[in-house]
Amino acid sequence: MNIGILGGGQLARMLALAGIHLNHRFRVLDPSPGACAARVAKQIRGHWEDRNALDQLMATSDVVTFEFENVPANSARYLASQRAFFPPAQALEFAQDRLCEKQLFSSLGIPAAPFQRIDSADDLSRSLAGIGIPAVLKRRTLGYDGKGQVVINSAKAAPDGWEQLGRTPCILESKIHFRREVSIIGVRGQSGEMAFYPVSENTHRDGILRYCIAHPIDPAQNEAQHYCQLILEHLQYVGVLTLELFDTEQGLVANEIAPRVHNSGHWTIEGAATSQFENHVRAILGLPLGETSARGFSAMVNFISTIPRAQEVLAIPDASFHDYGKSPRPGRKLGHATICTQNSARAIQGLTQVLRLAAEKPRTM
Ligand code: ATP
Ligand code: MG
Secondary structure (H helix, E strand, O other), X not given: OEEEEEOOOHHHHHHHHHHHOOOOEEEEEEOOOOOHHHHOOEEEEOOOOOHHHHHHHHHOOOEEEEOOOOOOHHHHHHHHHHOEEOOOHHHHHHHHOHHHXXXXXXXOOOOEOOEEEEOOHHHHHHHHHHHOOOEEEEEXXXXXXXXXXXXXXXXXXXXXXHHHOOOOOXXXXXXXXXXXXXXXXXXXXXXXXXXXXXXXXXXXXXXXXXXXXXXXXXXXXXXXXXXXXXXXXXXOOOEEEEEEEEEEOOEEEEEEEEOOOOHHHOOHHHHEOOOHHHHHHHHHHOOOOOOOOEOOEEEEEEEEOOOOOHHHHHOOOOEEEEEOOOOOOOOOEEEEEEEEEXXXXXXXXXXXXXXXXXXXXXXXX
């Protein structure tokens, strides 16, 4: 089959790598010259709003998917009207607007931070009293890697926060006191079958995911899986979906969804029976889903801004190295390493060594 992907970054590249052994061919649509996925897929250079480029992609694709959630709504509708297009365009609408996303959580009874819609500086000062301080002001659209949000620590700081985000429609939500951040990756096939990966424990710094740990069994698994299942079923979803959550004293609190393969699931390439990438490909093609159980203890570290040499990473026992072949730039994800082993102490030891190479401090070890 021919699979078209909107976006040609590392997620598209890993999707293609996971589908090539099943003899599928990939085309990616991306405006940047020499996109990362172009090493393993044919690239169509163009913007995601460009009808000609979309037509070119469709002319060579049996099914179209995407690697990022900010696919322009018109393009998603256009593609979905002419080709098999998965995950469903409706999932994009929820993922693109934090207000709709929070309303989705409430309608499904999934706990989330208390929130208010903010359309003006007045809304903000009024809502702060109800939501309480500290609170997080987030742009409703186009946020990623912690961009487009600001923590409000005092009523006095509110006007600055509103200015800083460009006086654009926002939501204000309580700042959640969490023990840890986790995510769950679920996959739903065309026949409605579902599978869930072991929960991943995620550590962020400056709003960017730094490293993940996935245990074969996590105490938050059942609760996380239940919420993820509610969303997959409600959206009649097809493909991989990620749900990010805060683990608190009172239980899990949903933060956001990503209707796609996710950085917190990179460990599944080596660490799970079937990777998130292969399961996404299987789901959108209507193939049976693969086993999602863990092969052991896994830890994944992102290489951001700089990347170590392969020699250094591969000298660490049980380490796999992924270099996306991207030119270094501050804040850019350039690659990752995964440690996968049967022994949790070895996994933590390997993780500590990789973190040192990534010049990243472990949180608690
Ligand atoms: P990404 O695309 O990387 O997932 P994002 O820009 O979409 O990030 P969020 O996931 O909402 O934004 O927030 C980024 C990080 O900021 C979270 O992982 C968490 O560490 C922190 N954060 C966000 N909202 C809250 C909150 N309500 N309470 C406490 N921390 C928060
Ligand atoms: Mg997030």
